Amino acid sequence: MSVDVDAIDHSLLRLLRQDGRRTYSEMAEKVGLSVAAVKRRVDRLREIGVITGFTVEIDHAKLGWGIEAFTELRYLGTTGVEEIVRSASMLPEVQAVFTVAGESDALIWLRVRDMAHLKQGIDHLRRTGNVTGTKTMMILGSWIRD
Amino acid sequence: MSVDVDAIDHSLLRLLRQDGRRTYSEMAEKVGLSVAAVKRRVDRLREIGVITGFTVEIDHAKLGWGIEAFTELRYLGTTGVEEIVRSASMLPEVQAVFTVAGESDALIWLRVRDMAHLKQGIDHLRRTGNVTGTKTMMILGSWIRD
DNA sequence: TTTGAAATGTTCGCGGT
DNA sequence: ACCGCGAACATTTCAAA
Numbered sequence: 001m002s003v004d005v006d007a008i009d010h011s012l013l014r015l016l017r018q019d020g021r022r023t024y025s026e027m028a029e030k031v032g033l034s035v036a037a038v039k040r041r042v043d044r045l046r047e048i049g050v051i052t053g054f055t056v057e058i059d060h061a062k063l064g065w066g067i068e069a070f071t072e073l074r075y076l077g078t079t080g081v082e083e084i085v086r087s088a089s090m091l092p093e094v095q096a097v098f099t100v101a102g103e104s105d106a107l108i109w110l111r112v113r114d115m116a117h118l119k120q121g122i123d124h125l126r127r128t129g130n131v132t133g134t135k136t137m138m139i140l141g142s143w144i145r146d
Numbered sequence: 147m148s149v150d151v152d153a154i155d156h157s158l159l160r161l162l163r164q165d166g167r168r169t170y171s172e173m174a175e176k177v178g179l180s181v182a183a184v185k186r187r188v189d190r191l192r193e194i195g196v197i198t199g200f201t202v203e204i205d206h207a208k209l210g211w212g213i214e215a216f217t218e219l220r221y222l223g224t225t226g227v228e229e230i231v232r233s234a235s236m237l238p239e240v241q242a243v244f245t246v247a248g249e250s251d252a253l254i255w256l257r258v259r260d261m262a263h264l265k266q267g268i269d270h271l272r273r274t275g276n277v278t279g280t281k282t283m284m285i286l287g288s289w290i291r292d
Numbered sequence: 293t294t295t296g297a298a299a300t301g302t303t304c305g306c307g308g309t
Numbered sequence: 310a311c312c313g314c315g316a317a318c319a320t321t322t323c324a325a326a
Contacts, residue, residue: 002210013204020166020200023301034313039302053203054166055292058159062196064148070246070253085289096290100216102283107216137248143231144242146201169320180294185321 003048008033012041013050017146020054060111067112068095068139071122072104076130079105087129093121104135149194154179155187159196162188163292166200206257213258214241214285217268218250222276225251233275239267250281 005013011031015022028038045051060066075084081099084106088097096109108125112118118136126134151159157177161168174184191197206212221230227245230252234243242255254271258264264282272280 003208005209013202016202017204018201020202024303025301035302036304036314037312039304040311048208049205050208051202052205055164055201055203056159056162056166056197057199057201058163059195059198062149062194063151070244081287085287089289089291094291096288098216098283098288099286100283101286102281104283107283135248137244137246137250137253140245140247141227141231142242142244143235145235145240171320181321182295182323183293186293 003050005045005050009041009045009050012038013045016042016051016054020056065111065113067114067118068142069110069112069118070137070139071108071110071125072135072137073106073108073125073131074103074133075105076132079130084129088125090128091121091124093117094125149196151191151196155191155196158184158187159191162197162200166202211257211259213260213264214288215256215258215264216283216285217254217256217271218281218283219252219254219271219277220249220279221251222278225276230275234271236274237267237270239263240271 008031012027015027015030024035024038024042027042028035031038033041042051073084073088084099085097088094088106088108093110093112094108095111098107098109099105100107110118110121112121122134122136125131154177158173161173161176170181170184170188173188174181177184179187188197219230219234230245231243234240234252234254239256239258240254241257244253244255245251246253256264256267258267268280268282271277
């Protein structure tokens, strides 16, 4: 399932990670190709599925959702992975769901307005699906690549 | 530190989360404003720090980095939070670092090519900084909002 | 806030390597 | 298969109302 992506493609991906709205002209200048060549390469990276989309990065604290936490969930042995993701992702407070192998079955990334809101979110998770136990870590700070 | 962001701003943020390369014209049509008004709003969201940037979403498995894991790290009590982030973020395998309150001090999101590579990454983390213990969860699947 | 016009960027066909 | 060129089309940007 791996694909051929050369050094220039990697440069383009790096440039787009730094700024997803960069123009083709700007990228063309940086990698030393024509504008059309750059567009064709980016189009191809989308077609073969290396690029799955573009998005905006938001400071949620500025929007009043300044508290983040990870909650590890354990489910009944009969609960399928798909079911875990489906039930957890319904909560608007859930930013991401990772199904994992280890003591826990899932790791949930929560984003909330305050502690009361967090409590409510965790309670909701415990009630939805067949949750048998939770363990929550408050996020003090985070660093994300690029 | 919270700011005033109205319903139209939220619509624009939602549209940009779905596709960060949407044109102002397209957004203008969807929210019922002129193109210039939309541009001014997006510019303002950047200025006040709600929008911190734009980026591309990549399928890393297609690039041959198909294994992901979370590693919980415990550090010596003398280790500062800044030091934890600084040492961990140096590894290219580290996708994100979350400093947390709880049993562990940090939660590291790793992305690697294979199991040998994962082992090497965790070993490196254990050696860098004052790590006193680790616990790793392999990621089986993930769902991320939008 | 909108309008309007110039500058800039995107898209695609075609010919060349 | 990949590139560059050029022309048509679309978007961005900003000044003025």
